[in-house]
Amino acid sequence: MTAISAPRIQEEPVVPLRRPGRWVTYAVAAVLAAMFVHTLLTNKNFGWDVVGNYLGSGEILAGLGKTIELTVIAMAIGIVLGVVLAVLRLSANPAMKGFASLYIWFFRGTPVFVQLLFWGYASALYPRLGIGIPFGPQFVSAPTNVLITPFIAAILGLGLNEGAYMAEVVRAGILSVDRGQTEAAQALGMSRLRTLRRVVLPQAMRVIIPPTGNQVITMLKTTSLVSVLAFPELLYSAQLVYSTNFKTIPLLITASLWYLLMTSVLNVGQHFLERRFNRSERAVSRRAAAEIPSEGR
Template identity: 85%
Template sequence: MAAISAPERTERQPEAVVKLRHPGRWITYAVGAVLAAMLVNTLLTNKNFGWDVVGHYIVSGDILLGMVKTIELTVIAMAIGITLGVLLAVMRLSSNPAMKGFSSAYVWFFRGTPVFVQLLFWGYASALYPRLGIGVPFGPEFASVSTNSLITPFAAAILGLGLNEGAYMAEVVRAGLLSVDRGQTEAAQALGMSRLRTLRRIVLPQAMRVIIPPTGNNVINMLKTTSLVSVLAFPELLYSAQLIYSTNFKTIPLLLTASLWYLLMTSILNVGQHFLERRFSRSDRPDSRRAAPRARARGIAQQSPEG
């Protein structure tokens, strides 16, 4: 008998994929391109920007010195703010009513008044207290010093920026501490770890994932907030530019010079913040690329017949 051949299978042809059209995107691209072209055109053709003046002063000694002082203010003020923030956040979460009340009052006051006003108060502290002294409360005074000689414009700037930043960092750190499961703290204390060691070894490392992003934003904001110190006649970046254009009357080019330096510094900080967020967002579990081969090996071992 002749073998009956099986019916041949007919392969199904794949259907053609029709891409969705997005006319709104092309309209957006067109509008953006037109606006960008208009911006470039006005920057290149409007002589009032004074790009030649910008090129002359952007690397001048006074501007560079002002930039260095701006960085110095930012670093010192953020160091004070972060230190105060951690301390105030721990006090806010304490079971001691006095510590909790002091921390709440501090945050309420410094967040409730503008930093510009606080800088002015520190700058004019001598109007309230011409001299500052050390002595017995409500008793004799042992030594005193002139307030103007003690609170210089630099000291007033540091106090105003640092104390104000401490209030905001306190809320950032408190949110990070509250994000850690309370059970881990209880387990650490059950093992005999002190509160300070639990905070340093268990809670803070995990809270950093929540603390780092807003802290990076606060650093960038602090860099720009230092421009308010110009009211104290401290020669940071903006005030250095103001001193120059007060003599040559090139206001717009000098403001552009300062703005370009601010843009450069904030861009660098953005890159640093990005890498810090990546560093602290990594999981504490083993790397998946290393764990996968081990998991496959365990599966093969379980499926293999026993010898």
């Protein structure tokens, strides 16, 4: 008996799919990029020599330091306030929940630029601020302009506004944690505060970190609005320089280059931080589960 051989299948060559539209896109992008580079190199109005001279000048670097200081302090206030507001928003107490909702509604519903102006002109509403008995005499008071300096007005305007946005970020992170873990921790006798600190927040960080990184980058750029208060951050420092030498475009480019550099550094830091939290997500869950029995004993 002879074996029946299987028919041979003829292999056809693989022909790559033609995409003429992609090559057209490449050509258009290359032409636009060449035009952009050409205008950067040939248009003397950019004033690259002036940019080079002022990029490391004392005035610009001093404004850069104040911008970083504003960003750090305002974000610290916003994060702490955001956690508190998120917890209040999720509270079973109607008064606390209502207060947090009203706060978030107001500060998210009005522009931060307008809020900065209100803080800058607070003395028009209250010429003096003091401490005393409600609806009674004041023990200590001082002029509002002395207490609320441009720096304090900038911190209040940026920090209080950021707290409303961070509250929603933190709330979303808390809601992403399985409800069963909270119930198990409370069943073992853990208080709500300890459950939040030891079980919920560590697991919610995976959801909280990415938008928080975006908020930091946004805050860094939002500090430029503080120039309306005549506070010498980066943009206002550049404005002070070009108000004397009339090199407006080169000084604006100088400030923009520093903003680009700082946001690029923050983007890199955010990338590594997100990767770290994604890698340790399971480790955090195991550690939280191991801590529940020990806390409940």
